[in-house]
Amino acid sequence: MAKQRIRNLLQATPKDGRFRMADVDPDSTPGLKSRKRMSRDLKKHRAKLFNLQERLFAEHSDRS
Numbered sequence: 001m002a003k004q005r006i007r008n009l010l011q012a013t014p015k016d017g018r019f020r021m022a023d024v025d026p027d028s029t030p031g032l033k034s035r036k037r038m039s040r041d042l043k044k045h046r047a048k049l050f051n052l053q054e055r056l057f058a059e060h061s062d063r064s
Helices: 003-010 035-063
Strands: none
Touching: none
């Protein structure tokens, strides 16, 4: 699966211009074909995912 296609699958499309985490189905796994592949990809991209999570947290903390 090409990077652009995965990006499109994971892209949030808010209806009113605002993203709400509560509107995201936590059980959704767009583009996931196998757990083995998912585990390998997670290990490969763990540092980047952690960095993105930290940025999301920091962005939310600044607005409090």
